[in-house]
Amino acid sequence: MADQTRDAPKTPWWKRFGAGFVTGAADDDPSGVATYSQVGAKFGYAMLWVILITTPLMIAIQMVSARIGRVCGAGLADALIANFPKPAVWTLIVLLVVANTINIGADLAAMGAAAKLLIGGPSLLYVLIFAAGSTALQVYLSFERYSPILKLIALSLFAYVATAFTVHVPWGTALRYFIIPHVQWNTEYLTGVVAVLGTTISPYLFCWQAAEEVAELRANNERKLQHDTGCKADAELRRIALDTTVGMLFSNIVAFFMIVTAAAVLHAHGKTDIQSASEAAEALRPIAGRFAFTLFSLGIVSTGLLAVPVVAGASAFAVAGAARKPYGLARKPRQAKLFYGVLVGSMALGTALTFSPIDPIKALYWSAVVNGVCAVPLMAAIMVVVRRKKTMGEHVVRGWLLFWGWLATAVMGVAAVVMFATLGKQ
Template identity: 40%
Template structure:
């Protein structure tokens, strides 16, 4: 979105949303996919890119056209119980996700500095994040998040540290491999749930509202702006899936070859890489986990706070100071503290992610269906309703996420 001057500043909410999708929990999922099945799931990065882009672009367009987040639109045009239901499922899922990410950051930091306990790092990261979120205004926070996106480039470097069989990579990327066994279907469901997460829908719509509100000049919502929003979202989702592809490639060429087929946490992935690809690769992998955690947790907690505040008409926004929007910041503080306590209580990050996945799986198909209905409603969107391609991709996404939800409960 060309609101600021300079190439870097043109990157809008799309790049942050895309990068935050590769959070420590997502990295663990992609690492497991590569370790367990080698290159067999590389094609999922190609498949999910247009689906992610389509849904996120629709959410961004809804935010820009209506001037409010998804919950605000739901409250205005749909029965209130729907927004309460979204809140009911989103709150525990996001908090569990935050807890798993904090735990992952502490674990990999402990690998880099083994003399300091992982629990101490968890507390340090939580305190640092709370300070940054509460202290900094929206523009500064958005700038920091954009710079953190660059840190994910380390995952593009790691595969080149070890030798690659390029003749096998391209076919695995372009030709889908499907195995109708429980483990393979389970990893496909996990990848879908990780890449197309409901909290990102809320974040994307709300951030478009924030961007327009904080623009240096008055922005008119027209065809050109919608095209710029789409370009920003496409760039962000491409970056997200590129990182995902490289993580699967790393695990698929290093861990799978070495016979390491069970990776449940990012700590295990980083530890396994050390003797196989060298300390440098393991260090880069660990630093990437910490950076993406610092990026994803503000998005997770911010999404949750926007959802709650929009539901109850409380003042919201990262540009407000703490005393100006106390409920907004209290929700963020509570979500991070509860997430931290989850790690201290010894609850397995994997178990937390399973519970979160179930809750996301329930809400994602319902929310996608609502988003498609909103974006085709001329009373809400005016002349900016979906085109044919958006509807086709949106319906495919809805079918896949509904199927994934069914398989998740079945498996």
Template identity: 35%
Template sequence: MIHKKSIVSRLKRFWKILGPGLVTGASDDDPSGIATYSQAGAAYGLTTLWTSIVAFPLMAAIQQMCARIGVVTTQGLTGTLKKHYPKPILYTMLIFSFPAIVMNIGADIAGMGAVGNLLFPNIDASFFSVFFTILLLGLIIYLPYQKIASALKYLCIVMLVYFIVPFLYKQDFKEILSATFIPKLTFDKEFVAILVGILGTTISPYLFFWQASVEVEEMKNKKKHIVVNKKIIHDINQDVDFGMTFSGFVMYFIILTTGTVLFKAGIHQIDTVEQAALALKPLAGDLAYLLFAVGIIGTGLIAIPVLSGSLSYIFTETFGWEQGLDKKFHEAKGFYLIIAISLILGLSLNYVGISPIKALIYTAILYGITAPVLIAIILHISNNKQIMGKNVNDLKTNILGFTALIIMTIAAGLLLYLQF
């Protein structure tokens, strides 16, 4: 009995530690990300499964640095950039981030709307898109930060559906193990494009800004000055590691589902999330289809507040406006107006002739260009004793960080080469 109680109390303590890292990881698997992973599985079977193992430590290292920057400096990544780096770098990030994040939001809203229409065919997809936009805007503006954080945290549970879906279909576990741990590469344009797409989707610049800013929000919410010590850094690292592990598993299981079910059925082209969900229905059954579809809406509900929130943090820190999800609308009008504008612009993309697929391509290009620059800056900040004091990077974090920088720089070069 005592043993059971201690396990329960440990789990409760661990759940309490989880927060920004878990939400950041879950938001990384947004509907547009699911579309990318689904296409990888459909086009190449299980060939890209190993990418989730490679991406995890790189994602975790970058997000840990961003979280530490937020906690140590008590300001977001934009605020640190503004204070310690030339203004052109800051404004360049702003110029590239704004269209990229708005197009990402647009692609996610369109994906949620299309999946809503699949579940309820009598209701038009555009109705669902508008409904989800208004719902999210209302919740973000009217709920206090703690309730938003708690809601996002519990919404992550919805994503567990992706851990079930592959096992509703007969699997060859020997083949899965081989594809997981033995990387296979095909040197053709399409395969390289998929690899670059996976990297761009998993290591996205908006996550860097969100992680740092929301750690500051968490500290503010505790309503007392926190001395940054080893325990706080350890708890933050645990949260980030769990979030990135969770994200990696979701990515892994989506590639596994589409790589076994769709690829083996000869369905090799998936452009949107609703196509992936619909293609599963006759092959893996109604339950797999339903769970996959519900998961897409759940991920959108997590990702869109993170996307719009990160953009708002970037703007408000750049111009020195009042900011924070803990503030009421009248206390931080600029902050909430940026969120509202980003959601409305994202929704409007569907009505001005920019398809979700085009939006994803443009987003990937803009993220691809900015990610290496931002990773280099994050590494520089994290190793700067004047900014970080004794909380600078250790050797392991630097090795992973510089590996991420090299890989993302190569990916950016390949992306630009493939596009132009």
């Protein structure tokens, strides 16, 4: 106890925010920027209430995922493969990797397009630079050095908050729509709700946060909490709760301001058909001015620099964990060959997609479909695992966290049904 008390003041407050904070920030990737801009441009402020609803759901499912990593000392795939039939788990993982790879390609394309808007030149060249730089950082930089970089990049998301204050926003109207749902019972609006849900609650986030809890545990030479019921265990669970809550609040606040900006600038001026993040940035320039355009475009690049490694890393963690092979950014490539092979392979395939004739908008659409297929069973499996004492020891999930976790699963289930019901109408 004396050692713990003496060490506590040495930990800077910002270091207490780790996996949860980075995961929340990574949720606002360029694909997310596109989705939030689209619904803001098309429906104005009428979609803001969805952000309010998704916040506690997102906190719950991410907190549950983080607990698995910290309590078991293993990632989600490890826990799932130990509790469910291998064919079922591998099916989910393959779907996850496919969706993630498409997402990487779409994010890189958006980053390249945003860089072209800002400084000119060929967007595909910027795609190669971003992809190579991101891959090199993950492969050659240690976790201890790489983690603070992710936290720093996460702060760049405040660019979207700043953008909202460079334009005229009727805040009374925006807050009213945020608090009171204004539902439109038509296919387009319901599809928009599903898109926001799918963007906000994504399978790659579950895998990443759980795996990062494992990485932080190993980096600090700490033991797993599976059979630990002391003060240290309670303190760790409180840290996870705080870290995750702050991270998801941060993510949803940024999403709120993205929708507000698109509603105030684009929807208010009749620009309702936005197909990509870069198109949203370009549309801002003649209406909101150069400064707002620059902030928004820089945000696309910085969010991509944060999100792309997270998406690729999530695939690598899932595959290596299910295969029971070594994994983690703290390991050298020769120590975790499968992990780094999947990571580099995902980045390479995602980059290749940007050079293919595949329409990135359609690719993102099908990525959303694949995510819809695997998100619900994955969430349900997670909620089953955290109730099993053989896996969680004395830290089985109970109470409000159990309720909100299952509610998040149910809401995503309804969203998946709506998505498939509207597939033929797209």
